[in-house]
Amino acid sequence: MDATENNIVLQLRKVRKIFARDSVDKIIALNGVDLDVYDRDFVTVIGSNGAGKSTLLNIVAGVFPPERGGMVIIKGHDVTNLPEHKRAAYVGRVWQEPAVGTAGKLTIEENLCLALLRKHPRGLSSAIDKQRRQQFREQLASLGLGLEDRLNTPVKNLSGGQRQALALVMATIGNPAILLLDEHVATLDPRTAQTVLQLTAEIVHREQMAAIMVTHNMEVALRYGKRLVMMHKGRIVVDIGETDKKALTVTDLIAAFEQAAGEKFLDDTILLSSQE
């Protein structure tokens, strides 16, 4: 990674996150994470349940701040203490649940309009106009799902796969610096999951944006993205770059994990799931 300062999209420094600090069940969800994500980096993140993957994405998105001493820098701006809604210009997000990433009662075009405004303060002008509608139609047409003809359909009438595809478009519209995907195909059937993953790869490539994709599926983590990160107990224990990742196998990955974490790889939920 021969990176100069100005093509770093995201820098995490000494990021820690503790939940239920004052109780006996105190949880150290993140325990000192340092991570640099570069321009056009597509990072897949893998790790067992509770490893801290979602917490990491929440820290980047600003859902909650890291513990004191931690830093989140996006495109050179220190956003550590910026609340979530003020990071919309930097961060696009897709969640596991289609109902989280899209508003079911609003129509497709209304959902897209909200996303389009991510960099602008909302005003009192009419939300939808001809020009925006045309833009949405073009954007949806590129998905090849026929959604461009259903701009006035309430989103709750779409299938889970269609909703996630729409959520993807919404998360990337308006050019955020980095795309965060948290097991975004986990609720879909295997075939739809493949389609949405394919779409994800295409969109990330086309928009030339940095992306972090959390997945439970090792094969997906190996097949997609340029870089692979494995988390364990709140730390990044494996970080494999583009050249090494190409030749990587599941067995290599397990070996790398065991060496880095200093313990045997026991999580069959990751190993055995050949589909999300």
Added chain:
Amino acid sequence: MDTIASVLSVSLYEGLVFGLVTIGVYLTFRFLTFPDLSVDSTFTLGGAIAGVLIVNGVNPFVATLGAFAGGLCAGLVTGFLNTELRISALLAGILMMVGLYSVNLRIMGGANVPLLREVNSFDVVAGLLGLGGGMVSSIIFVALVVLVFFLILNWFLRTEIGLALRATGDSEQMVRSLGTDTNKTVLLGCALSNGLVALAGALVAQNQGFSDVGMGIGMIVMGLAAVIIGEGLFHPKGIAPILLACLGGTFVYRLFLTIALRLGMPPGDLKLVTALLVIVVLAIPYVQKRLRHEWMPPAQRL
């Protein structure tokens, strides 16, 4: 014939004036998914503010606007309890309902404020229309008020801010991630909602000739019933249809109550009529599906 005409005109008047309450309830319950139960007290608050201002010689239209402003402020407080102090929406509404009861008594300086000897906005409008003080001029006046707010909301809810407000109840997480501070949309929605409710209270107090500390009792139930009836009967899609369904639902609801009263049903039984009406409207889709052997998911428990 006369009774039919009078039943219809009473229901029309009430459908319009209480329709403002229903629209307010729709804003919080449906757009924000914020079950604001403070409605009973904000309705009274509107009546109290308008009553006291009018008695003290304030222009009745200004007094009515004052009631609207008072409702806005009450809604802001309810929203504040939820967004800033992290009190659950349900509890925030209940606390406001309870607390405002005392505030209303303080404002009125007693349990009621008689207005019969004052000139209220209905009298002024009737004078302007040259109609005396009849039902027709009352209907025209409330219809004008409703029209104004209908037009404002029909515009506002389609704007960028309005869109963010409507999305808030659907997926607050998404709205925040796309750059809107949902605390602000919740505050705005609660304020608007309670402003409309207080406005209705102010109009009702003037038309009935007094403000009373108990005048808001049952408003939240009525508003919810009317929302459910409106949705059940009209299946509205889009902003204008939703607003019209709120008005239509209120009209149908008041029509049933008026008919029940005219049929000689004791007023104490009207609550049962309300409950049965809502049950019927809610059960219709399920019964229809059962008859067509279609599946329907179990009801939510929260």
